[in-house]
Amino acid sequence: MWPPVFKTVSGVLGRWVGSIPTRSRQSMSMAETTQFLGATFDPKGGMTAYEPHEPPPSNGLTWIALSDPTELSNPIFEPVLNRFPLTLADFTEKYNRIGIESRPEGLALLTTLPHCRDGVEYHPIAIFAIPNCIITVSNLELSEIKSLFNQWKQDPISIGATSGRLLHGILDLTLDTFFPAVDYINDELDSIEEQIFSSSSTDLSRLIGIKRELLFLRKNISPIRENINSLIRNGQPVVSPSELPEFQDIYNHSLRLSENVDLSRDLVTGLMDVQLSVTSNHLNEIMRTLTVISTILMAAALIAGIYGMNFQYIPELKxxxxxxFAIGLMTFLGIGIYFTFRKLKFIGKK
Known part of the structure; x- marks a missing residue:
């Protein structure tokens, strides 16, 4: 049995918890269960924190960065997400094919952000953009997105005071992360190239693995390039005409990335051909050496075979x-054959 004082305290606490508004309890549970970043920039009022207990305000620009895809089902974000059902379905169902969904009220994009950790890992990102709000969603907390969000909070004018400018900043960030991935693969190719022309052997499976990584890179870069090109050609209410040159700049970045990937693929093909040529040359050198040794031993075996015949009258046997004489003849023929091959430049320095 509980003492009366505990019953009284528990009753008071129960009535107090029950008196908390439903919306406040929802925001508290959300803050505890997900990685959430949100802020609103109003040119008149400056930067203010956005609390996820009400829809984004219509004035100013709100950026909501989620790192838990399950929160996409939160009804607070429905006014934005329900405008792009195709992209929302693709991301939630993990069909992360890079693409764009353009609507009269805004656009949605699926893109990827690569990380280099013992290879290249790709993390999908969904971007939902309307004139007054941008929502980015990833499967885990990405330091690059978090860093850009903090920069935007500190200096929203330079990063993006409008939805179009901020969308440009996010896309520019995702494309910039591909350059270290390409450099990482090129460093691997340089290391393999040094091994090929040194005495150590090279495993062709490394080159095949790098070629596969380059195919994945191209598979992720090419759709982004086409999406940006479509955005430039067709236009979008989210992006004003004055902001299109900035998207042309990131389109040029995507072209440069595609060219670098193509050059790296050509380099991989060339290195595979060189590796096969080097291996073939080494095999030829081994065959040359074995040919000389076999010829020398063949001459010695000929003399031994002649004097090993079972005839009764062989003068040299007695x-x-x-x-x-037989040993000297074998040695003389072996030395003669060796110098003959050297004179013909079959062995030795060319």
Whole structure:
């Protein structure tokens, strides 16, 4: 049995918890269960924190960065997400094919952000943009997105005071992360190239693995390039005409990335051909050496075979110097054959 004082306290606490508004309890549970970043920039009022208990305000620009895809089902974000059902379905169902969904009220994009950790890992990102709000969603907390968000909070004018400018900043960030991935693969190719022309052997499976990584890179870069090109050609209410040159700049970045990937693929093909040529040359050198040794031993075997025949009358068999003569003849023929091959440049320095 509980003492009366505990019953009284528990009753008071129960009535107090029950008196908390439903919306406040929802925001508290959300803050505890997900990684959430949100802020609103109003040119008149400056930067203010956005609390996820009400829809984004219509004035100013709100950026909501989520790192838990399950929060996409939160009804607070429905006014934005329900405008792009195709992209929302693709991301939630993990069909992360890079694409764009353009609507009269805004656009949605699926893109990826690569990380280099013992290879290249790709993390999908969904971007939902309307004139007064941008929502970005990833499967985990990405330091690059968090860093850009903090920069935007500190200096929203330079990063993006409008939805179009901020969308440009996010896309520019995702494309910039591909350059370290390309450099990482090129460093691997440089290391393999040094091994090929050194005495150490090279495993072709490394080159095949790098070629596969380059194919994945191209698979992720090419759709982004086409999406940006479509945005430039067709236009979008989210992006004003004055902001299109900035998207042309990131389109040029995507072209440069595609060219770098194509050059790296050509380099991989060339290195595979060089590796096969080097291996073939080494095999040829081994065959040359074995040919010379076999020819020398063949001459010695010929002499041994002649004097090993089972005839009764072989004069040298009873000769006192027959054995030294046979050994000397073998040695003389071996040395003669060796220098003949050297004169013909079959062995030795070319």
């Amino acid at each position: 000769w006192l110097y027959g054995y030294p």
